[in-house]
Amino acid sequence: MGRGVRPVTPRERSVVVIGGGIAGLATAALLARDGYRVTLLEQHDDIGGRVGAWESGGFRFDTGPSWYLMPEVFDHFFRLFGTSTAEQLDLVTLDPGYRVFFEGGTEPLDVSADGSENRAMFERVQPGAGAGLDRYLASARETYRLAVDRFLYSTFASFRPLLVPELLGRLGRLGRLLLQPLDRFAAHYVKDARLRQILGYPAVFLGTSPSRAPSMYHLMSHLDLEDGVRYPLGGFRVIIDRIAALAEREGVRIETGARVTAIRSADADSDTDEPGRRPHVTGVDYVADGVAHRLEAGVVVSAADLHHTETELLREGRSSYRERWWKRRDPGPGAVLVLLGVRGALPELAHHSLFFTTDWADNFDRIYGANPSIPDPASLYVCRPSATDESVAPPGCENLFVLIPVPADPTIGAGGIDGAGDALVEQTADAAIGQIAAWAGIPDLADRIVVRRTIGPGDFATDLNAWRGGALGPAHTLRQSAFFRGRNASAVVDGLLYAGGSTIPGVGLPMCLISAELAVKRLRGDESTGPLTEPLTATLDGERVA
Structure with a gap:
């Protein structure tokens, strides 16, 4: 300029x-x-x-992001305008922050809003893992602070501001965090496969897998395991x-x-x-x-x-x-989204619930590998905002948002209302509904659905001009x-x-x-x-x- x-x-x-x-x-x-x-x-x-957002039958659905993390970024943004988050949003801290279901019927684990409770949960699952989590989160806090102070708000128009003792003295550590994948990094701190999945899952928020994300991103665990997960009443x-x-x-x-x-x-x-x-x-x-x-x-x-x-x-x-x-370049994952209005209560599900398959390597390889296909069963995500916000569903009903990661490929198809989407999208939705019902112990889930809409990679490509139909970027x-x-x-x-x-x-x-x-x-x-x-x-x- x-x-x-x-x-x-x-x-x-x-x-x-x-x-x-x-x-x-x-x-x-x-x-x-x-x-x-x-x-x-x-x-x-x-x-x-x-x-x-989409409304039908008294249900109001968010059709996109549903995790409120990094609150300090929102706080700073609003303060730039002379206002505050408290003036603009009515935030609720979720407890549990999320629930994790595992393939094979293992008891689900709740991630608490209280960091000390999360340490205790890790220790119950694997003796010694509580101390491992302490070390992991200490590193995550330090890395998060470094990222906010030195990287996230940088345009990288010049590298001169990065040539400071704070960074130069950490070059060796930064190099290791950039070159070592997240899953291997987490394995140094905990051995139990379920706990390693909890530490590795934030890679999905970043549009990749734990084996492909640099371990620099272990900083994300500071957000969900210590800082807490919030929700803005009224929806996103x-x-x-x-x-x-x-x-x-x-x-x-x-x-x-x-x-x-x-x-x-x-x-x-x-x-x-x-x-x-x-x-x-x-x-x-x-x-x-x-x-x-x-x-x-x-x-x-x-x-x-x-x-x-x-x-x-x-x-x-x-x-x-x-x-x-x-x-x-790597477009990240595509997604099949399923919006469900359900009759009756669903206490089995938290506000946020994650469903993890045992063979993660195969699951992610199907999404990002050389021969992509839709995982079955899939590691998927379910949001139940009606657990927190009564405005999103009619009385006596629940609102569910289901996200199934799939390859970034618009030929998978587009969604529709009441099963009218393309065949592969609707098949993927049916499989996910069945999986949630079986793993969470809700055998009549499909019979209680009164509103249904699906969204597929074809919709992301058409409606958002998303490269290769990617869901995130x-x-x-x-x-x-x-x-x-x-x-x-x-x-x-x-x-x-x-x-x-x-x-x-x-x-x-x-x-x-x-x-x-x-x-x-x-x-x-x-x-x-x-x-x-x-x-x-x-x-x-x-x-x-x-």
Whole structure:
């Protein structure tokens, strides 16, 4: 974007944000607060993106993220706007945080909101594992703090801020954490297979497997085993509504039903631009109500899927990441989602329940291996928000959200209502319902279903332009983590930035909020590794550091 202080033209002050998911809304809100005139364009008639909602028969379902982790990231984000999480959300701490069912009928294990109870549970399962968990979590705490302070809020525009004694003195340890897979790291601390699964499962949140995730990500265990799991009453859609309200308060114009068809850019003007300057963004083309529109802007932030942005929205020769680059990347898992309204109570299930198969290696190999197929039985996840929130289901009924990880392959098909989805999607849903019934001891579960909807990889590809129908975004393998993940600014076109789960720092709601902050830091030329100062104070007021 050039360097130095200079007057800001009206076009440069204008920003278009593509995509109305959490990353797009957060980016738009922050940039508007920083002094830009921001228009957000969302292709669907409603905002939310992956954080969707669906209602039927008195049931209200979240159709995307359902774990509230890393609360300090949400706290910081809201404080940037002079408000707080307490003012915006009504959070409940879940206890148990989650329940784990194991193949073979072994007694399920509850992960408590109390870290000392989790230590006691580990010790009951395997004598000596309590002390092992203490050591594991001490390492997780240290690594988490290091990640927040030095990596997650860094744009990696420069490596100079990383050349500090705090990091240089830990290079050996960081190297081991990056090169050793998570499952082998966890095996040094506990031997029982069930406990190792509990420590390895956070890799799934990162779109990969315990054998492919760097052990750096053992930091995630600090979040669920010590920091606790929370839930926003009203569902995760409430988070979207609150951020959208902040964006509109800051002056963002949100236009739904507006599908961006192209990001426009122009070659540098040799008479007026700096020598050697790259092409620069001039705006976007989009379609709304069947009518083509053109919107000028000096900055475009695409919070849409990065593959879609780079291969579909940019003209030939303007992509930073071309198809040959994508062929070497890992899209993470796909998913079949099953939304179930169930008659009667389901006390057998916690708010969050995990179902782990015994042969994890085979399970994950079917998803990520050379010859992918849908696991059967599958290690799957069930959310029962009605355990905590009476507003999500009619009286006397339960709300279930089931996620079955599958290969990232849109040919698996799309879902539907009441069994009307593609055959393989519905077969996968039926198998999961049967598995939950058998493992959790709910033999009449299928007979009690009164509302059913499925969502498949084909829906992710069609509705979200998700690369290869992936459910989360590129996996957090070594080659796709931190500065290896890819820049959040185009290497070819000035003024084009990226936000969301397919860029840095990664997948998940907290990471998407941080990615929005990284867009602000890019435009400010801020190469620091920490969060922005609270509250955010506008820097764009007639002049700016460009």
